[in-house]
Amino acid sequence: MQSMLMHTKMELRLFFREIIGLFFVFVMPAACFYFFGKMFEVQRTDMSEYFSQFIPGMIGIVLFTSGFFIIGLQAVIDRERGVYKRLKGTPLRPAFVLQAIITKGFFAVFAGTLEIIIIAKLAFNAPLVINVAQFVMALVLSSCAFFAIGFIVASVARRFQSGMAIGFVTLYPMMFLSGATIPVESLPSSMQTVTAVIPLKYAVHLLQNGWSGKLFTSSSIVDVIVLSVIVGLGIVISRKYFRWDIV
Numbered sequence: 001m002q003s004m005l006m007h008t009k010m011e012l013r014l015f016f017r018e019i020i021g022l023f024f025v026f027v028m029p030a031a032c033f034y035f036f037g038k039m040f041e042v043q044r045t046d047m048s049e050y051f052s053q054f055i056p057g058m059i060g061i062v063l064f065t066s067g068f069f070i071i072g073l074q075a076v077i078d079r080e081r082g083v084y085k086r087l088k089g090t091p092l093r094p095a096f097v098l099q100a101i102i103t104k105g106f107f108a109v110f111a112g113t114l115e116i117i118i119i120a121k122l123a124f125n126a127p128l129v130i131n132v133a134q135f136v137m138a139l140v141l142s143s144c145a146f147f148a149i150g151f152i153v154a155s156v157a158r159r160f161q162s163g164m165a166i167g168f169v170t171l172y173p174m175m176f177l178s179g180a181t182i183p184v185e186s187l188p189s190s191m192q193t194v195t196a197v198i199p200l201k202y203a204v205h206l207l208q209n210g211w212s213g214k215l216f217t218s219s220s221i222v223d224v225i226v227l228s229v230i231v232g233l234g235i236v237i238s239r240k241y242f243r244w245d246i247v
Contacts, residue, residue, distance in 0.1 A: 007092055008100040015104050021074060024065040025108050026115060033058040033116055036181050037124055051126040055116060056207035057180040059139070060200050062112035064174050067146025068167050070108045071101060072153035076163040079154075084244040094244065102147060109143045131213035138210030138220075142203035145227040148234020149199065155241040174200045202226040 015021065037054065078084060087097060120126040157163035175181055177191060178200035184192055195201050206223035209215050 011100040029061045048127045060204040066108040067150040071150030075154035134215035135210040145230040151238040
């Protein structure tokens with residue numbers, strides 16, 4: 001237990017030294033939130049309804065960047081550096097390493113979520129009418145789904161360059177076709193069809209339902225099923241293909 005706690009602390013310390021992860025989890029979502037908030041706030045009359053959709057949407061971006069950059073890409077980097085290979089020579093069990101990585105991911109998600117909420121209040125004086133319990137449940141399930149995606153990325157990307165390529169290819173569809181920044185119903189009908197294959201769409205919608213206290217309604221069923229399937233696929237694929245060493 002002590003070795004697990006020590007490794008978790010080490011992962012959290014290293015978290016603050018990785019510029020790429022910090023940028024995509026804290027700087028980029030915050031900047032996008034402020035930019036799009038200023039762009040659209042003057043067009044809205046019901047600010048409470050607007051922010052109840054917009055805030056969870058931007059928290060969805062934090063989920064994606066945490067899952068990809070903090071979990072997936074960082075695992076690729078650590079594997080390339082030989083971190084996991086060295087850990088194999090210690091009494092630390094792989095399950096403890098996995099637990100530390102996931103703990104770091106949840107830390108990034110909750111810290112990024114808090115940042116978005118603070119910006120909403122200070123920069124926009126947004127009314128924060130939130131069902132905390134339902135939102136946290138939606139956030140945990142959505143986080144698990146994107147952590148699973150991160151481990152899938154770490155399983156298929158053997159090098160940092162290939163991991164970054166996957167990240168940049170998926171970043172813009174996740175941002176603009178998921179409802180995180182632009183409502184799905186505002187997109188052209190042809191693009192709305194494409195959104196069905198965007199995982200973040202289901203996380204954003206579930207977070208919006210949780211925020212508004214509608215988590216336990218029929219409109220959340222598809223989101224829960226899709227995100228749960230992603231978690232299951234992540235576990236299966238990672239168990240089969242994830243490697244602690246560069247092969």
